[in-house]
Amino acid sequence: MAGKIYTAGLVVIGDEILSGRTHDKNIAQIASWLQVQGIRLAEVRVVPDVEGRIVEAVNALRAANDYLFTTGGIGPTHDDITVDAIAAALGVPVVIHPDARAILERYYADKPGGLTDARLRMARVPQGGELIPNRMSGAPGIKVGKLFIMAGVPHITAGMLEALTGTLEGGAPLLSETIGCWTAESEVADLLREVEKAHPECQIGSYPFFRKGRVGANFVVRSTEADQLAACVDALCAALGEEGMDFTPGGI
Amino acid sequence: MAGKIYTAGLVVIGDEILSGRTHDKNIAQIASWLQVQGIRLAEVRVVPDVEGRIVEAVNALRAANDYLFTTGGIGPTHDDITVDAIAAALGVPVVIHPDARAILERYYADKPGGLTDARLRMARVPQGGELIPNRMSGAPGIKVGKLFIMAGVPHITAGMLEALTGTLEGGAPLLSETIGCWTAESEVADLLREVEKAHPECQIGSYPFFRKGRVGANFVVRSTEADQLAACVDALCAALGEEGMDFTPGGI
Numbered sequence A, B: 001m002a003g004k005i006y007t008a009g010l011v012v013i014g015d016e017i018l019s020g021r022t023h024d025k026n027i028a029q030i031a032s033w034l035q036v037q038g039i040r041l042a043e044v045r046v047v048p049d050v051e052g053r054i055v056e057a058v059n060a061l062r063a064a065n066d067y068l069f070t071t072g073g074i075g076p077t078h079d080d081i082t083v084d085a086i087a088a089a090l091g092v093p094v095v096i097h098p099d100a101r102a103i104l105e106r107y108y109a110d111k112p113g114g115l116t117d118a119r120l121r122m123a124r125v126p127q128g129g130e131l132i133p134n135r136m137s138g139a140p141g142i143k144v145g146k147l148f149i150m151a152g153v154p155h156i157t158a159g160m161l162e163a164l165t166g167t168l169e170g171g172a173p174l175l176s177e178t179i180g181c182w183t184a185e186s187e188v189a190d191l192l193r194e195v196e197k198a199h200p201e202c203q204i205g206s207y208p209f210f211r212k213g214r215v216g217a218n219f220v221v222r223s224t225e226a227d228q229l230a231a232c233v234d235a236l237c238a239a240l241g242e243e244g245m246d247f248t249p250g251g252i
Helices: A026-036 A051-064 A082-090 A098-108 A117-123 A154-164 A185-197 A226-242 B026-036 B051-064 B082-090 B098-108 B117-123 B154-164 B185-197 B226-242
Strands: A006-013 A039-047 A067-071 A094-096 A124-126 A130-132 A141-144 A147-150 A175-181 A203-211 A214-223 A247-249 B006-013 B039-047 B067-071 B094-096 B124-126 B130-132 B141-144 B147-150 B175-181 B203-211 B214-223 B247-249
Touching: A006 A026, A006 A051, A026 A039, A026 A067, A026 A154, A039 A051, A051 A067, A051 A082, A082 A094, A082 A124, A082 A141, A082 A147, A094 A098, A098 A117, A117 A124, A117 B185, A124 A141, A130 A154, A141 A154, A147 A154, A175 A226, A185 A203, A185 A214, A185 A226, A185 B117, A214 A226, A226 A247, B006 B026, B006 B051, B026 B039, B026 B067, B026 B154, B039 B051, B051 B067, B051 B082, B082 B094, B082 B124, B082 B141, B082 B147, B094 B098, B098 B117, B117 B124, B124 B141, B130 B147, B130 B154, B141 B154, B147 B154, B175 B226, B185 B203, B185 B214, B185 B226, B214 B226, B226 B247
Parallel strands: A006 A039, A006 A067, A067 A147, B006 B039, B006 B067, B067 B147
Antiparallel strands: A039 B039, A094 A124, A130 A141, A141 A147, A175 A214, A175 A247, A203 A214, B094 B124, B130 B141, B141 B147, B175 B214, B175 B247, B203 B214
């Protein structure tokens, strides 16, 4: 019997993603990390660097999910407005976090200009925020309740995720097994539907590809229940075998 | 004087993106293509293969934008529910498109099983839908008014975009110029803010990087007005020069 399903929303903040200039890597990285924590990524919204749009997306997704992540917009420049937008969404003021200020004071002590106002922007957090350390760079992320404010630069976000690993309450992780098959999806559409119907605790996704001049598809069976998953995979392999299909457990 | 700004929303449909299994490539591809058409991508939502969630996202983004694109979920298998969800969102029935049926009849005429019910699913469109041809594969996309239903597989969507090129009414394309600089963002945060403020028709985005052991940033100036853009770029280069910065027009 499956327990509570934990879900997360993700708001990707950045004109550079919406203009096509930067290819987002955070969706896939956060999605994969959440799976391991037993949390499902339920929705992603990509919004521009506009406070009202960020507030709207943050409020919609935090109301609907156990956790909310954001990426982008936490640097020192004028287009970094994530902290202000999230404070507005939460209805709290922005404050300087003393530990973040201390980190920046040390870092800029021997640099020209010292800790300027622009640099001090990076110590700002929504009131109640705690720092998420990361060993990839000095800049911390911010945790405010169930809300996690991460960097836009993927390897910095990777460091923050590493610091958070194992600290979020999750449910049973979603397990999956893949079966690859050299067939057009349409050949096995009825078979897939029937096998899924007979295993109500499992979902089957079908992902077609075209490789080496041949069409094929990977069938991904997902479930939080290991025994149900195994039964569904066995039934699918048996059904493909009966049809004389050329299939490969583990995927192609 | 800038004219009307045309906007588009994008709904990416697919459990495989939310699980982290597949790295989305359609957001960047559609964003870049829209820029050239003079249309801004205003928001993206990634939702699972669940009809109610697709309907909600489609209705929210089509109400807020001139155009709406979707990717994913238009194949022949049971998890391909995009056409049904969009028909539900539009409040119209699903019908078999005669041209799509004819294409499939020809394609499957000499194949075992012929045009099965599963295969015929690929000829289904929301009532009023027209086909978007593509030369990359037989499977067409679907246009229903201002709504464009595209494939999940990126190279197939590329073919559909090619067929649509130049057919959507757009505004002045958003122009951009990039200036790269070997500096920490925080060194020039005030300078960027002031230059942007002095050029109200322009936005400046700052995108930091860490390469070859050094920190740097690319500053992207965007405007629909070529002369304003040039003036802002000139002002930014002059200001960076006054500060003795090592900068490179065109970006690093």
